[in-house]
Amino acid sequence: MRGQQPKTIVISGGTDGMGRATALARLRRGDTVVAIGSNEAKGRVLAEEAGRTGAVGRLRFLRADLSSIAEVERVAADIAHHHPVIDALVFCANRQSPKRRETVDGLEFTFGLYYLSRYLLSRRLRPLMDASAAPVIISVAGVGNTAGAIHWDDLQLERRYSTIRAQLQAGRANDLLGVAFAQRAAGKAAYVMYHPGFTRSGDASMFNPLVRGILRLLARFAARPVETSIRPIVEFIDNPPRAALTAIDRGRPVDSALKTLDPGDADRLATLTEELLSQHTPQTPPHGR
Template structure:
């Protein structure tokens, strides 16, 4: 990865931090995106020391705010000469419905709309850096996801698990729709399930079921380092050069949910997402 520049959202902890460390160890110029500047600074210092690579830096952004996502994209455009890999890693789980500063349901906004907007804003940079890669972290929960186009914001009946499943299915459908749009550009789009990882997932607002798993099964879950292996593989390996529009788990191509392959639903989601983030709605 020498000479390659990688941007990783949610890079200050968990899978994102492990991904940043792994790619820095391979020689990449790593730019991690953190919401908490102090935590981000500590992470940068640790990765530089542990990976033996000083070419690690941080940008601050709150991905629940579209203004902050746009500001982040502006900083990337201004500060980075190239962008070889974008890793859309940031995401989370919230049991209780809450809204963002943009008036959108928080889970859908952070897990799907933020990477959708950021990726679209950085497409010109990625194309200019081709061959380049977009890697999006989804979840096995995508298999349980359903898209309720009449209530994407969970206004009529919110369930944290249902909202999370929907957002992770949206990640996969976004990957596939993006791959179709990037055909012939030299930019690939892949999506992955990292496994069930021992991290801070859901800790701010967990359901009783998640609290139970965290309490009793945490020692048996994957470490963040193991969870990051597929992200690192898709971001760096020559084996997947040119591979696009695929869902991975354990560094292998897998079959995603049947619904994720519904082209009409994928296009509808793309256009609805454009509307929700204020991008021009494409034909």
Template sequence: MESNLYGSGTTTDDVLPGVDLTGRTAVVTGVTSGLGGETARALASVGATVVLTARDEDGLGVVAEKIRVAVPGAQVHSVRLDLADLSSVRSAAEEIRAGHDAIDLLINNAGVMYTPFQRTRDGFELQFGTNHLGHFLLTRLLVPSLEAGAARSGVSSRVVTVSSDAHQASGVDFDDPHFERTDYDKFVAYARSKSANVLMTVELERRFGGRGVHAFAVHPGVCATSLARHMSRDDMAEMKRMSAGKPELLTNLKSIPAGAATSVWAATSPDLEAAGGSYLADCGIGRAEDHATDPAAAAALWELSVRCTA
């Protein structure tokens, strides 16, 4: 199947014919949710050694066993990672580096959505802190390993970060990113965190694309996963209101394999070698809003994120 024939129904297995990741190592965050587990299974199915990460240690064991059953001989390792706790991020990165000389793929898949107002252990608004800052620190700590992976294999390493078309609703508020002076809005907070995912991708590509590490942001589509566990009936009504111009958005839900397909395609497709920094959707190159792709905003977010995670 050629990439120009892919679409919303494309699954993980559809994008993998001809792909061989034997000898390459992938790290996937949030594997105990639907998309993360399927992404990990798909990468393992074509030979990758996969490092599974999530907060729930028992859940990690369950996912690892499911992958071993689905993919006999799969090489999977588990590392506990709580993205809402920077000390956990640092410990996880250290454990990953200690166990693997090089990394080839980092899939920043984990996330929270529309949560009640909470702060992370380090005092950040929960959605921005988890979806962006936790992944930012993990990525920054693993960049040397990703560079080593590219040097070892002669093939570019990739950082794939799951964003969302929800980013369209709001850019990052650089003056008050953690709702310290403004009233909390769960929908705005989620949108800001998803814009941050795209901005991080833009700056990652600028900084490291020429050194063999390419970055991509992904809109997976709307899927029925545990990501929506915090949503009430009122929240669903608000989502319907916000998506009034796209009535099919909440009715044509993707399957888990279809939802994970764009992440797997972003991680493996040779067609994307010259497209680093792109925003991807439905296994194709999409378009993010200007507030999420502005190079100056991307650089500013990087500096803000460095200060927050120092």
């Protein structure tokens, strides 16, 4: 533990890839980890591995489909019920969708999962984070990448959808979420946006065999090992920055003057998101619990 008190950490997308590796690294340091993922089997495997590393009782797996507003609300309430203090909130949940599909709330899936779940969790868990001495939120996405845009007139990508367009829009939305969180002083937590670079993780099972093969080949030669990519996440949890907002792209600070971090756009998206949430009665997914 290197002289640090054990912390309580919530990881959305904590059952695979970088979220899972972060969960195991923090469990090894003596922390308590709440790992959220949609796949029960992955949760079981993670719990078994936690048990082998001597972390029995310090890992809680919460099965939830975070693309659903009701499911996010349910896990937030569950976490608040069990944990009075959250020291770190790590956002890793994401999944690519080759075809446009809608969540139970009628939202475009990538927008719902990759962006809106982060928006909601950062707000709902705020009181628990404010109770920590040095809370930090780490959003693992693509800050510094200036490709893509927020399609203000077609936020749900009803007119033009592609996997990349949806991923880039939700990535840019996550950039603006960090800016809005800091500028609206939405809590005591330091907000870190972290771009890990191309990493040997990520579920590609939804793609056809050719795309999967190309991705696997690229990953073998060009991607970073998961353990390298998560190092800054693990360290940010130990030493949260003093600044309200930190943006790091593969170890390099990101210029806050980038157009993708525009405070006006951040405000606009936050207002739009609140409006959207106020118009939605969360729907319970068929398999939600």
